[in-house]
Amino acid sequence: MQSVFDGHNDVLLRLWNHAREGTDPVAEFRDGVSTGHIDAPRAKTGGLAGGLCAIYIPSGNLVFADPDRHGHYATPLSAPLERTPSLDIALEMAAIALKLDRAGAWKLCRSTAEIRDCMEKGIFAAVMHMEGCEAIDADLVALxxxxxxxxxxxxxxxxxxxxxAHGVPFAYPSSPDTGPGLTDAGFVLVRECNRLGIVIDLAHITEKGFWDVAKTSDQPLVASHSNAHALTPVARNLTDKQLDAIRESHGIVGLNYATAMLREDGRSDANTPIEAMVRHVDHLVSRVGIDCVGLGSDFDGATIPQEIGDAAGNQKLIAALRNVGYAEADLAKLCRENWLRILASAWGESSRPRV
Incomplete structure (x- = not known):
C-alpha cells in the first residue's frame, strides 16, 4: 500500500458543521462516522497518512447554477464576506484542529520531520491550511x-x-482568466508568507492572480486541488501555460477528485469512472513531469467518483495508476514525496525523499 499525503481536504468544515449540532469532533474523527469522507478509521484503511486540512468560511448565499441544454453553466461569484464573523468561524475551526491534536486523534504538524514521524507511527498528520483569507486583516496581524x-x-x-485577491467562478466552459488578480494587500500577503514560510496555494485564484503570485513569490508555485483545463475546461482548472509555469518553478499541482473538474462535460456526477482521474494524472505528468504532480482530493468538499467513495477508497486510484504503468517509485512521488518536497521548500527545510 502506498501511503498518501493529501494536498487538500475540508474535514475541518465537516467537523465544525457537526459540532454546531452538538457532535464531539474528537469522537467523530477518532472513532469514525458513516457520513463525509475522512475520519481516522477510513484514512487508515485507504492509506491516507495525512494532509492539508482547510479552514474554510462557507458562503451561505452561494447557489450553484444548473447546466443549460448544452451542459453549460456559470455560477456568479458569491458575495464577499465580512471579516469579524469570518474570524470567529476560523478561530472555531482552528480550535477543533488543536483539540484533535491535544486529544491525540491526529497530530498538527509544523515540519516534514513531524509528518514523516506520524507516518511511521500511524498517526494522521494534519497541516493547518486556510482556504480564502477572509479571517485575515489587511494589516496581517491575525496572520x-x-x-x-x-x-x-x-x-x-x-x-x-x-x-x-479575486477568485474564479464555478463555470463551464470558461477560461480561468475571469478578472483582476492580487490587490495591493495581496502582494504584501505573498511577501509575508514567503518570510514566515507559509505555502501559497493558487487553486481558486484568477489566472491574472496566478501570474501576480508567480512574479512575486520566491516559492515554487502550488495549486493544491486543480486539474487540466485542456481536458475539462472549467474556470477552476489550469491551462497548459499555467502548468508550464508550475513545472518551471518545480512546484506542484494536486489532482482534484471533484467530478466537475474531471469530466469532459464539467458535471458534478458521482457516476464518473476512475479512468477520468487517470486521464488527468497522465496529462499533468506529461506537462509538468512526475516530480510536480500530487493528490489534492477535496475530500469533504466535493462530489467525488463513487468508485472511490471516501478516504478508504484511495488505493483504488493508486491501483488504477499502477495498472497503466506507473512504477512504485513514481507512485511514491505522486502519493506523498512531491508534497513533502514542496512543504520542506516553503518551510525552509531540506527533505530527502524516501522512495
Missing part, C-alpha cells in the same frame, strides 16, 4: 496569530473576492 497556532499553508482567495 501572526494563526501562524503561531500552526497555520503553514493558505490560499489568498476562494471562489469569491476579498481584500487580497
Amino acid at each position: 501572526e496569530t494563526f501562524y503561531a497556532a500552526g497555520l503553514r499553508s493558505l490560499g489568498p482567495v476562494w471562489s469569491r473576492n476579498n481584500v487580497f
Whole structure:
C-alpha cells in the first residue's frame, strides 16, 4: 500500500458543521462516522497518512447554477464576506484542529520531520491550511496569530473576492482568466508568507492572480486541488501555460477528485469512472513531469467518483495508476514525496525523499 499525503481536504468544515449540532469532533474523527469522507478509521484503511486540512468560511448565499441544454453553466461569484464573523468561524475551526491534536486523534504538524514521524507511527498528520483569507486583516496581524497556532499553508482567495485577491467562478466552459488578480494587500500577503514560510496555494485564484503570485513569490508555485483545463475546461482548472509555469518553478499541482473538474462535460456526477482521474494524472505528468504532480482530493468538499467513495477508497486510484504503468517509485512521488518536497521548500527545510 502506498501511503498518501493529501494536498487538500475540508474535514475541518465537516467537523465544525457537526459540532454546531452538538457532535464531539474528537469522537467523530477518532472513532469514525458513516457520513463525509475522512475520519481516522477510513484514512487508515485507504492509506491516507495525512494532509492539508482547510479552514474554510462557507458562503451561505452561494447557489450553484444548473447546466443549460448544452451542459453549460456559470455560477456568479458569491458575495464577499465580512471579516469579524469570518474570524470567529476560523478561530472555531482552528480550535477543533488543536483539540484533535491535544486529544491525540491526529497530530498538527509544523515540519516534514513531524509528518514523516506520524507516518511511521500511524498517526494522521494534519497541516493547518486556510482556504480564502477572509479571517485575515489587511494589516496581517491575525496572520501572526494563526501562524503561531500552526497555520503553514493558505490560499489568498476562494471562489469569491476579498481584500487580497479575486477568485474564479464555478463555470463551464470558461477560461480561468475571469478578472483582476492580487490587490495591493495581496502582494504584501505573498511577501509575508514567503518570510514566515507559509505555502501559497493558487487553486481558486484568477489566472491574472496566478501570474501576480508567480512574479512575486520566491516559492515554487502550488495549486493544491486543480486539474487540466485542456481536458475539462472549467474556470477552476489550469491551462497548459499555467502548468508550464508550475513545472518551471518545480512546484506542484494536486489532482482534484471533484467530478466537475474531471469530466469532459464539467458535471458534478458521482457516476464518473476512475479512468477520468487517470486521464488527468497522465496529462499533468506529461506537462509538468512526475516530480510536480500530487493528490489534492477535496475530500469533504466535493462530489467525488463513487468508485472511490471516501478516504478508504484511495488505493483504488493508486491501483488504477499502477495498472497503466506507473512504477512504485513514481507512485511514491505522486502519493506523498512531491508534497513533502514542496512543504520542506516553503518551510525552509531540506527533505530527502524516501522512495
